[in-house]
Amino acid sequence: xxxxxxxxxRVMKYAPLFGRGLVVTVLLSxxxxxxxxxxxFILAMMSLSSVKILRAVSTVYVQIVRCTPMMVQVLIMYYLxxxxxxxxxxxxxxxxxxxxxxxxxxxxxxxxGGYMSDVIRGGIEGIDQGQTEAARSLGMTxxxxxxxxxxxxxxxxxxxxxxxxxxxxxxxxxxxxxxGVAEITKQAQNVQSATFISLEPLFVATFLYFCLxxxxxxxxxxxxRRMRASDxx
Amino acid sequence: MTSDNIxxxxxxxxxxxxxxxxxxxxxxxxxxxxxxxMVVIGPSGSGKSTxxxxxxxxxxxxxxxxxxxxxxxxxxxxxxxxxxQKMGMVFQHxxxxxxxxxxxxLTIAPIIVKKENEETAVKRAMELLDRVGLxxxxxxxxxxxxxxxxxxxxIVRALCMDPExxxxxxxxxxxxxxxxxxxxxxxxxxARDGMTMVTVxxxxxxxxxxxxxxxxMDGGSIVExxxxxxxxxxxxxxxxQDFLRKVL
Ligand SMILES: Nc1ncnc2c1ncn2[C@@H]1O[C@H](COP(=O)(O)OP(=O)(O)OP(=O)(O)O)[C@@H](O)[C@H]1O
Ligand SMILES: [Mg+2]
Numbered sequence: 001x002x003x004x005x006x007x008x009x010r011v012m013k014y015a016p017l018f019g020r021g022l023v024v025t026v027l028l029s030x031x032x033x034x035x036x037x038x039x040x041f042i043l044a045m046m047s048l049s050s051v052k053i054l055r056a057v058s059t060v061y062v063q064i065v066r067c068t069p070m071m072v073q074v075l076i077m078y079y080l081x082x083x084x085x086x087x088x089x090x091x092x093x094x095x096x097x098x099x100x101x102x103x104x105x106x107x108x109x110x111x112x113g114g115y116m117s118d119v120i121r122g123g124i125e126g127i128d129q130g131q132t133e134a135a136r137s138l139g140m141t142x143x144x145x146x147x148x149x150x151x152x153x154x155x156x157x158x159x160x161x162x163x164x165x166x167x168x169x170x171x172x173x174x175x176x177x178x179x180g181v182a183e184i185t186k187q188a189q190n191v192q193s194a195t196f197i198s199l200e201p202l203f204v205a206t207f208l209y210f211c212l213x214x215x216x217x218x219x220x221x222x223x224x225r226r227m228r229a230s231d232x233x
Numbered sequence: 234m235t236s237d238n239i240x241x242x243x244x245x246x247x248x249x250x251x252x253x254x255x256x257x258x259x260x261x262x263x264x265x266x267x268x269x270x271m272v273v274i275g276p277s278g279s280g281k282s283t284x285x286x287x288x289x290x291x292x293x294x295x296x297x298x299x300x301x302x303x304x305x306x307x308x309x310x311x312x313x314x315x316x317x318q319k320m321g322m323v324f325q326h327x328x329x330x331x332x333x334x335x336x337x338x339l340t341i342a343p344i345i346v347k348k349e350n351e352e353t354a355v356k357r358a359m360e361l362l363d364r365v366g367l368x369x370x371x372x373x374x375x376x377x378x379x380x381x382x383x384x385x386x387x388i389v390r391a392l393c394m395d396p397e398x399x400x401x402x403x404x405x406x407x408x409x410x411x412x413x414x415x416x417x418x419x420x421x422x423x424a425r426d427g428m429t430m431v432t433v434x435x436x437x438x439x440x441x442x443x444x445x446x447x448x449x450m451d452g453g454s455i456v457e458x459x460x461x462x463x464x465x466x467x468x469x470x471x472x473x474q475d476f477l478r479k480v481l
Contacts, residue, residue, distance in 0.1 A: 128328070130326055130328035131328060131330065133286075133291055133324065133328065134322075134328035134329075134390075136317060137320070137391075138317070138318070138342035138346065138390070139318035139342060139347075140345065140346055144345055144346070148345060149330055153330075156332075
């Protein structure tokens with residue numbers, strides 16, 4: 001096997017494909033974090049609820065997500081969703097196939113939400129019990145206390161984890177290539193079959209993932225430091 | 234004394250933890266009258282905090298009744314949040330909301346609980362803040378205040394809800410000694426203005442000077458109660474005598 005500049009220049013003819021893959025990966029990850037956050041929040045609220053059924057459902061869900069492989073989850077969601085709904089053959093920007101993108105985003109979000117619900121719960125439970133007592137003693141309801149007192153403080157602890165989750169999802173979204181979502185990994189495979197070059201396309205993909213993840217995690221770390229500094233106001 | 238002078242009637246209040254292994258409160262019965270400045274004293278673990286926190290049901294009693302303005306608030310279908318509005322509470326560790334400015338700390342409950350408009354809430358908050366000498370810190374955040382200042386703000390926060398009674402749980406215990414006075418001064422002024430108060434404290438000077446009733450608790454029960462003179466000059470029970478020997 002040869003890694004050659006010649007191979008690279010042949011692969012780079014397909015730069016637009018990689019460009020599209022990059023866009024898909026970023027979009028997919030953004031949608032996933034947002035949906036995942038909402039789901040994680042709901043799961044966290046359920047697990048903190050005084051209703052036993054809600055707590056149980058939340059626990060069971062989280063355990064199922066954690067104890068099964070992500071690729072299987074993605075495959076199941078894909079066949080399940082495309083079995084129930086017949087997605088129109090619509091392409092966003094001309095190249096994002098909705099019928100694959102949506103199942104991918106949903107299954108990634110279902111997975112991410114399961115992992116992140118504990119982070120949210122921890123963030124909420126980490127707020128001093130005295131805050132709740134003070135709020136309740138002022139006549140605030142449970143809901144008002146959560147909304148105005150606890151969650152705004154918890155968000156600060158939670159946000160960095162979600163930014164980091166974004167980086168994780170960028171990488172994990174590569175499993176969506178198995179259901180044909182044309183993200184970076186899938187595009188690398190496409191280039192492989194078009195050029196019969198196996199290694200170089202993957203190097204390009206690796207480079208793209210790194211260029212997405214490394215700066216993002218640096219930026220997060222920077223803001224985290226800033227936020228901690230402002231706490232010592 | 235007429236019965237409409239009674240503000241809170243506590244009847245055989247019990248609070249057990251771990252089944253019935255820990256009897257934090259073991260049958261407390263007492264009346265709090267309008268205008269009372271009741272001081273609760275007793276050794277650590279005697280149930281003082283539990284008693285105070287039960288009065289606004291931050292702690293749900295195991296059994297017994299708490300009757301406020303004729304209504305048993307331990308009953309089932311009670312709008313607890315409504316009752317808690319009538320009772321201000323001040324904590325040992327202040328519990329100010331760190332993500333809000335001092336002014337926001339004071340106005341949030343009036344605005345979202347009582348649906349007051351912001352102007353009214355701000356106006357009253359500023360007046361009260363001025364009375365405790367902190368009007369110039371309205372825009373500051375809690376971390377920027379000293380302990381004594383925080384506690385004065387916490388008192389004002391409770392007052393902004395126009396409570397009928399104020400509950401204090403060791404309000405000066407977490408303070409540096411030089412800051413105890415400024416907080417006690419605010420409490421004395423409140424008492425002079427006729428506020429009904431129940432205060433758990435180790436400040437025997439405050440109890441003597443400001444209190445009209447002193448309650449001595451031990452082992453989850455009220456062992457002795459009476460005027461400050463009676464409690465401090467002629468304590469009857471050996472446990473109180475022993476306690477006073479240690480703290481005075
Ligand atoms: N959540 C709880 N779980 C178990 N036991 C508790 C709990 N809260 C209080 N207790 C116990 O109840 C008893 C009374 O506690 P409480 O806090 O009312 O005492 P206190 O008189 O306020 O003491 P201190 O002066 O130390 O504040 C103690 O034995 C305490 O250990
Ligand atoms: Mg206590």
